[in-house]
Every structure is written in C-alpha cells, then in structure tokens.
Amino acid sequence: MTCQQQHRYEPDFSRLPHDQSKFNGRHKCAGCAYDHGYDLGLNKIQTLNIDYATLPDSQAGTVRHKSVQAAFAQGYLDGVLVSYQ
Numbered sequence: 001m002t003c004q005q006q007h008r009y010e011p012d013f014s015r016l017p018h019d020q021s022k023f024n025g026r027h028k029c030a031g032c033a034y035d036h037g038y039d040l041g042l043n044k045i046q047t048l049n050i051d052y053a054t055l056p057d058s059q060a061g062t063v064r065h066k067s068v069q070a071a072f073a074q075g076y077l078d079g080v081l082v083s084y085q
Contacts, residue, residue: 001056001057002056002057002058003029003031003032003056003057003058003060003063005029005031005032007031007032007034007035007063008029008031008058008060008061008062008063009060009061009062010031010061010062010063011062012062013030013031013034013061013062013063013066013071014062016030016063016066016067016070016071016074017066017067017070018065018066018067019065019066019067019068019069019070020065024052024067024068024069025050025052025055025067025068025069026065027057027058027059027065028052028055028056028057028058028068029055029056029057029058029063029068030058030063030066030067030068030070030071031058031063031071032055032056032058033050033055033068033069033071033072033075034071034072034074034075035075036050036055036072036075037050037071037072037073037074037075037076037077037078037079038075038076038078038079039075039079040075040076040079041075041076041077041078041079041080041081041082041083042079042080042082042083043079043083044080044083048076050068050069050072052068055068
C-alpha cells in the first residue's frame with residue numbers, strides 16, 4: 001500500500017534525518033510513523049513498538065528517504081507533551 005495522506009508534504013518533516021537503510025524502514029512513510037508515535041505518546045503508552053511492515057510506502061514530498069525512527073520518536077514526544085495540556 002502507498003500512503004496518500006497530505007502529511008507527505010508537511011514542511012516540518014524536511015528536518016528529519018535522511019535514512020535509506022533497507023533495515024530501518026526504507027521507503028516507508030515517515031508521516032505515518034510520526035502519527036503512530038504521536039498516538040502512543042498522547043496516550044502515554046509505555047511499551048513502544050514500530051512494525052515497519054504496517055507502515056505504508058511513500059517516496060513523495062518531504063517524507064521521501066526520511067528516518068521513520070526519528071519521525072516515530074518525534075511523534076511520541078509531541079504526543080506526550082500535548083497530553084499535559
């Protein structure tokens with residue numbers, strides 16, 4: 001499956017580090033990884049897991065060749081911070 005969400009063009013994702021390692025979610029959607037991390041952080045889930053196989057592919061926009069690990073981690077942090085508001 002290929003991601004069709006607009007977050008593929010979100011300018012904030014351009015700050016993520018580049019990553020093309022085939023072992024680290026290459027060509028997976030960093031925007032979807034961010035959203036998954038955000039949801040877990042918002043709910044303060046304590047056991048974290050990211051299964052690359054569940055993430056849709058994306059080579060479009062600002063998420064192209066970006067680190068899904070960094071996106072997931074940033075999403076988790078942002079979700080936790082929002083949960084305190």
